Amino acid sequence: EVQLVESGGGLVQPGRSLKLSCLASGFTFSNYGMNWIRQAPGKGLEWVASISSSSSYIYYADTVKGRFTISRDNAKNTLYLQMTSLRSEDTALYYCARQGGVWDYYFDYWGQGVMVTVSS
Amino acid sequence: DIVMTQTPSSQAVSAGEKVTMSCKSSQSLLYSENKKNYLAWYQQKPGQSPKLLISWASTRESGVPDRFIGSGSGTDFTLTISSVQAEDLAVYYCEQYYDTPFTFGSGTKLEIK
Numbered sequence: 164e165v166q167l168v169e170s171g172g173g174l175v176q177p178g179r180s181l182k183l184s185c186l187a188s189g190f191t192f193s194n195y196g197m198n199w200i201r202q203a204p205g206k207g208l209e210w211v212a213s214i215s216s217s218s219s220y221i222y223y224a225d226t227v228k229g230r231f232t233i234s235r236d237n238a239k240n241t242l243y244l245q246m247t248s249l250r251s252e253d254t255a256l257y258y259c260a261r262q263g264g265v266w267d268y269y270f271d272y273w274g275q276g277v278m279v280t281v282s283s
Numbered sequence: 284d285i286v287m288t289q290t291p292s293s294q295a296v297s298a299g300e301k302v303t304m305s306c307k308s309s310q311s312l313l314y315s316e317n318k319k320n321y322l323a324w325y326q327q328k329p330g331q332s333p334k335l336l337i338s339w340a341s342t343r344e345s346g347v348p349d350r351f352i353g354s355g356s357g358t359d360f361t362l363t364i365s366s367v368q369a370e371d372l373a374v375y376y377c378e379q380y381y382d383t384p385f386t387f388g389s390g391t392k393l394e395i396k
Binding site: 225273 | 388
């Protein structure tokens with residue numbers, strides 16, 4: 164059974180940093196591209212970042228480019244999102260999601276999400 | 284960026300009724316080389332993570348009931364639920380994965396009368 168379990172969220176002040184993790188199990192993690200997608204409270208879905216299976220291809224939404232860094236450790240089956248210079252508008256539930264295919268950026272499995280609240 | 288527009292924003296139907304919801308993209312999602320539409324549909328039930336229902340505009344995921352039908356091509360897409368069940372109460376999102384940034388529609392909230 165595919166499982167994605169996010170961790171690392173919490174309350175953080177504006178301008179500070181936070182690092183999210185997503186532990187994957189139930190599939191061969193190193194074969195799949197992975198993504199972070201967020202959902203502000205009561206709002207819709209926003210794709211944040213994507214990383215290919217070997218980390219060769221990385222993409223970001225303009226809203227986080229230069230502030231967030233996606234990475235992965237295939238030996239640990241773990242996806243990361245390093246978030247810096249956090250803003251109030253980054254407050255959201257952050258989901259880790261698996262891509263459906265190498266170049267197919269639909270998301271076939273999602274974690275339960277981890278909440279990030281940016282507030283003073 | 285490709286803008287995804289979903290209508291209606293919400294609708295209420297009775298169990299057993301047929302419901303359709305629309306998703307329009309600001310540019311074509313049909314890739315000429317493989318004739319595929321890069322469009323997915325997700326269902327998000329209250330308090331849950333989104334669940335993939337349909338990819339490639341019309342390919343139902345394994346385990347998704349056949350009452351969920353995706354159709355359309357180019358810029359106009361539709362999700363049809365042929366006979367709504369109480370458990371279909373959810374927000375439905377479309378997503379384009381034709382190009383970065385990958386973008387979602389604002390969702391259609393389905394309520395059961």
